[in-house]
Amino acid sequence: MNRNQLDTFLRKHHQEAFLWARQCCGFDGELAKDVIQQVYLKVLEGKARMKTEAHPKTWLFSVIRFTAIDELRRKGKWQEVEIEEDMAWETEPEESDSHESLIRRLPKMQQEVLLMVFYHDMTLEEAAQVLQLHIGTVRTHYDRGKKKLKEWIETRKTFEV
Numbered sequence: 001m002n003r004n005q006l007d008t009f010l011r012k013h014h015q016e017a018f019l020w021a022r023q024c025c026g027f028d029g030e031l032a033k034d035v036i037q038q039v040y041l042k043v044l045e046g047k048a049r050m051k052t053e054a055h056p057k058t059w060l061f062s063v064i065r066f067t068a069i070d071e072l073r074r075k076g077k078w079q080e081v082e083i084e085e086d087m088a089w090e091t092e093p094e095e096s097d098s099h100e101s102l103i104r105r106l107p108k109m110q111q112e113v114l115l116m117v118f119y120h121d122m123t124l125e126e127a128a129q130v131l132q133l134h135i136g137t138v139r140t141h142y143d144r145g146k147k148k149l150k151e152w153i154e155t156r157k158t159f160e161v
Helices: 003-012 012-026 029-044 054-075 084-089 099-104 110-117 124-131 134-161
Strands: none
Touching: 003 012, 003 029, 003 054, 012 029, 012 054, 012 110, 054 124, 084 099, 099 110, 099 134, 110 124, 110 134, 124 134
């Protein structure tokens, strides 16, 4: 991809890239702006290069994700939890929970998979590439996340009735 094509590509996907950066940064808009700026600098300076031009959006999302992780680590906000599923699902949702807050309560990997598929129109295969995971692992996170969200939404509906 030459410089003009790259510039056009980044402009076309800017909104979606910012939303993904925000999601990778724990929905912190200011941190997401910093991450996006770093990503664009990496891309335009040639520090982040696309190996094949087959999936440029997947490549961009990968660069954003890893830049966000680096930035969160640098700021001391990154935490890895080994047994995340039980911890994230201990409490039931409150009546006032929005869909975004429900998604935020899911384990990190399930959040990322669901956000990529539902909000960024990626396939499970593309999500697997971005996350650098096996497709079966991504399918498992996708399925578990959907089931838990469905359960929480149905529970919330029973509170509303």
